[in-house]
Structures are given as structure tokens and as C-alpha cells.
Amino acid sequence: MTLKKIALAVTILSAFGAASAMAQVKVGVVTSATGPTALIGISQRNTVALLPKKIGNLSVEYISLDDGSDPTLSVTDFKKLITDDKVDALIGPSGSPNAMAVIQFAADSGTPMLAPVGSASVVLPMTPEKKWVFKTTQNTSIIADALVDHMVKTGVKTLGFIGLNDAFGEDWLNVMKGLAAKNHIKIVEVERYQRSDNSVTGQSLKLFAAKPDAVLVAGTGGAAVLPEVTLRKQGYKGAIYQTHGAALDAFLKLGGKSVDGTILAASLMLVLPEIPDSNPSKKVAEKYIASYEKIYKQAPTTFGANVYDAGLLLEEAIPKAAAKAKPGTKEFRSALRDALEQTKELVATQGVYNMTPEDHSGFDKRGRELITVKDGHWRLLKQ
Numbered sequence: 001m002t003l004k005k006i007a008l009a010v011t012i013l014s015a016f017g018a019a020s021a022m023a024q025v026k027v028g029v030v031t032s033a034t035g036p037t038a039l040i041g042i043s044q045r046n047t048v049a050l051l052p053k054k055i056g057n058l059s060v061e062y063i064s065l066d067d068g069s070d071p072t073l074s075v076t077d078f079k080k081l082i083t084d085d086k087v088d089a090l091i092g093p094s095g096s097p098n099a100m101a102v103i104q105f106a107a108d109s110g111t112p113m114l115a116p117v118g119s120a121s122v123v124l125p126m127t128p129e130k131k132w133v134f135k136t137t138q139n140t141s142i143i144a145d146a147l148v149d150h151m152v153k154t155g156v157k158t159l160g161f162i163g164l165n166d167a168f169g170e171d172w173l174n175v176m177k178g179l180a181a182k183n184h185i186k187i188v189e190v191e192r193y194q195r196s197d198n199s200v201t202g203q204s205l206k207l208f209a210a211k212p213d214a215v216l217v218a219g220t221g222g223a224a225v226l227p228e229v230t231l232r233k234q235g236y237k238g239a240i241y242q243t244h245g246a247a248l249d250a251f252l253k254l255g256g257k258s259v260d261g262t263i264l265a266a267s268l269m270l271v272l273p274e275i276p277d278s279n280p281s282k283k284v285a286e287k288y289i290a291s292y293e294k295i296y297k298q299a300p301t302t303f304g305a306n307v308y309d310a311g312l313l314l315e316e317a318i319p320k321a322a323a324k325a326k327p328g329t330k331e332f333r334s335a336l337r338d339a340l341e342q343t344k345e346l347v348a349t350q351g352v353y354n355m356t357p358e359d360h361s362g363f364d365k366r367g368r369e370l371i372t373v374k375d376g377h378w379r380l381l382k383q
Contacts (some may be wrong), residue, residue: 007251024326025060025318027051028081029307030092030102035069036195039221039250041094043292043304044116050291051311056319058327067093073229075105082109088327089336091310092116094303095195095220096168099133107132110330112337114313118220118245118308119171134313134340135361136306138267138351140175143244146265146370147216148179150381156214156239158188160207162200162227163218165192171217173244178319188212195223204230214238220245225254232258241261244368248301252376262373263381267302267350270371270378281366284312284348305349308358312348313340 029048032041048064063085067073067348074093081087082105089112093099096119103122106113107129115122123130151159159180162183163304169192180187189210191203204227207215215238217227224246231240240249240262247266252259268275268285275282288308292300300308317339325331343362350368372381 005074017366025055025058025085025089026085027060027062027314028073028078028085028087028090029064030067030077030081030094030098031064031088032069032094032098033066033309036186036223037069037095037098037166037221039248040301040303041066041069043301044092044307046296047292047300047304047307047311048308049295050288050308052315055315056322058318058322060314063087067098067369069095069098071095071098071101071245071347074102075266078105080101082111084107086328087111088333089114089314092305096122096123096171097166100167102198103133105130110333110337112333112340114310114340116303116310117168118243119168120175120361121167121171126360128361131341131357132337133360134355136309136313137242137361138363139361140243140355141179142363142365142368143265144172144175146368147241147243147263148176148185150263151214151239151241152183153183154239156185157258158186158210158212158326160189160191160210160212160215161187161218162193162203162207162215164220164223165194168220168245169218172216176216176218180271193219195220195221195274197223197226200227200230203227204234204236207231208234208236209313212238214241216241216243218245219255221248222250222254225251225259228262229255229258238299244302245274247300247371248303249378250301252373252378255373256376260373263370264372265368265370267305267367268369269302269305269349271369271380274380275369279366280347284347288349296379308352309353311344312346313353316343316346 031045033045065077096117242264246268292339320339321335324335346353353362370381
């Protein structure tokens with residue numbers, strides 16, 4: 001073999017060795033791309049393709065599973081990702097009940113979990129188990145504050161509540177009870193329903209009979225539409241408020257004219273053209289939307305952005321953790337958790353993250369906009 005060939009062989013072997021030596025980070029992702037929560041989970045699953053494949057000098061592998069909107073399967077998927085795949089971090093699941101069901105497993109294994117769900121219960125009140133969970137959506141209180149402020153300004157004195165009979169609905173009811181009492185708003189009727197229900201006629205009749213000035217629907221995805229449409233068909237004329245769980249275009253299509261006038265507080269992504277260019281999140285959101293549309297030929301939902309933001313959080317935290325330990329180890333996962341908790345002024349698609357040991361959501365008022373539905377479109381609500 002000539003010296004030239006030997007040199008070439010050494011170069012090839014060196015390059016192969018360097019690639020082999022490149023440590024790999026594994027991230028498990030569980031979404032509800034099928035089942036009752038699919039309107040939320042599909043764009044979350046699709047967003048996995050847009051997450052960073054390389055962070056610093058580390059390659060990142062994403063292992064994506066679908067739990068079918070079933071909390072029991074969420075547990076099975078999490079156990080597999082933790083035990084068999086030995087992931088360094090977890091993103092998901094899509095639903096609040098699903099997320100509540102897997103917290104213990106993330107904590108027991110010492111694996112950071114980024115939950116793209118609505119309920120603040122996944123991070124509050126803070127416990128030793130929840131210190132492993134980080135939430136990539138606005139906490140309930142931030143959204144509820146905006147809604148109650150609008151109620152006060154528009155003279156709402158009595159309120160009806162209908163919410164999902166799960167962690168999401170329970171969290172919203174607890175928060176609203178406190179805010180309503182503080183602002184002298186009386187909750188005159190409370191009703192519950194299931195995500196899979198096809199009718200809420202009985203519940204809405206009770207709400208209608210209570211004659212509240214306004215009604216708050218605490219639902220998510222397609223399930224948020226049913227109570228509002230039913231109330232309107234029964235002739236209810238008062239204001240109807242929704243949570244950020246209704247923040248997707250499918251809500252407009254499913255609700256039609258019945259949801260015109262809806263008021264909610266949610267991500268700036270719903271009304272991006274109306275957001276000033278000075279808002280730092282606008283460019284991040286535009287980049288995400290453009291990247292998603294390039295692959296899927298349609299716009300993502302705000303719920304997909306929650307998974308995209310999880311990728312941004314990991315992109316910021318992984319190099320800091322890698323400086324202290326090697327991926328694939330308990331020490332790396334612990335260092336990653338610490339790095340996530342120290343996130344400061346990270347601009348993402350829906351706001352700016354500032355994590356602390358007490359706040360594992362990190363959003364402030366920059367993470368919400370007051371929005372209404374006008375002629376079948378989302379519009380900024382100017383007060």
C-alpha cells in the first residue's frame with residue numbers, strides 16, 4: 001500500500017472514529033395522534049420532524065410513540081422509553097390526564113419531562129416528583145387572569161362553568177373559584193362532561209336555567225366546541241369564554257357561526273398577522289409555521305408549537321448538561337433537569353421562558369393574547 005493510500009485510510013478511519021465517538025442524546029416523545037385528543041396530538045407528533053437533530057457536537061435521536069389518547073398506554077409508552085430505550089429526556093404526553101399518570105415514572109427514573117399540556121397540575125403545587133416536570137404551555141392562572149379581567153371590565157357578575165371531568169377541568173375550576181371570589185363574581189352553576197361525550201344537553205340546560213351573565217367552557221380540542229354550540233342552540237345569549245384548550249382552527253370549523261363572539265386568552269400564534277414585529281416571539285413562531293408548512297402543506301396548531309418549544313428548551317439546556325456529564329447517564333439527566341430549571345429569557349413561539357425552582361412553566365403575560373372569534377376568524381380583542 002502506498003503512503004498516499006495509507007494516509008487516506010487513516011483519514012477515513014479517523015473520521016469514522018470521530019463520528020462513532022460523537023455522543024448521542026435520546027429523547028422520547030409521546031403524543032395522542034389518534035383518539036379523542038387527536039386534534040391536539042397530530043400536530044405535536046408532526047412537529048417532532050422539526051426538532052433539532054444536532055445540538056452542539058451531540059446528535060439527537062427522537063423516539064416517537066402514539067398513546068391513542070389513553071392514559072394507560074401513556075404509562076406503557078413512558079416505561080418503554082425509560083427502561084428499554086434509556087432516553088435522556090421525555091416530551092409529552094398530549095393530554096393533561098395522560099401527563100398526570102406518568103409523572104411518577106419520570107421522577108422515579110430521574111428523567112426530565114417536558115409536558116405540552118394545559119393543566120398547571122403537572123407542575124403545581126411543586127413536589128419532589130414534579131421537580132422533574134417542565135410545562136411548555138401557559139399556566140392556568142395566567143390565562144384565567146386575562147379572562148376574569150375582561151369579565152370585570154364588561155360587568156359580568158354571575159358565571160356558569162362547564163369543564164372536562166379530568167385534571168384539566170379540575171384545575172380550571174379551582175383557579176376560577178379563587179379568581180371569581182376575589183373579583184366579586186358568583187359562580188352560579190358548575191357542570192362536568194367527558195372528552196368523548198357526544199351530548200351535553202342535560203348540563204347545558206342546567207346552565208341555561210341558572211341564567212349566568214357568562215359561561216366559561218374548560219375543554220380542549222374538539223371537546224371544547226360541544227358545550228358552546230349546545231348552549232347557543234338552546235338560546236343562551238350571554239358571553240361565552242373558552243380557555244387556551246380551544247385555541248385551534250378546528251374549533252372554528254366545528255363550531256361555525258355558533259362560536260362567533262367567543263372570548264379566550266391564548267397564544268399569539270392564533271393572530272400572528274396582527275402581532276407587531278417588535279414582539280420577539282413573532283419571528284420564532286413564523287419560522288416554526290414556515291418549516292411545518294414546508295413539510296405538511298398546512299399550518300400547525302398552537303399545540304404543535306408546545307412541542308417545538310420543548311425542542312428549543314432542550315437546545316438551550318443540553319450543552320450545559322453535557323459539560324457536566326455524558327448523555328445516557330443518570331448524572332446527565334440530573335444535570336439536564338438543573339439546566340432546564342435555570343432557563344432565562346428564552347424566546348419561544350408563544351412567549352418567553354423564565355424557569356425557577358418554583359415555576360416550571362416560566363411564562364408571564366408575554367405568553368398570552370386576548371382573542372375573540374369574528375366572522376369565523378381569530379381576531380385580537382382590543383379593549
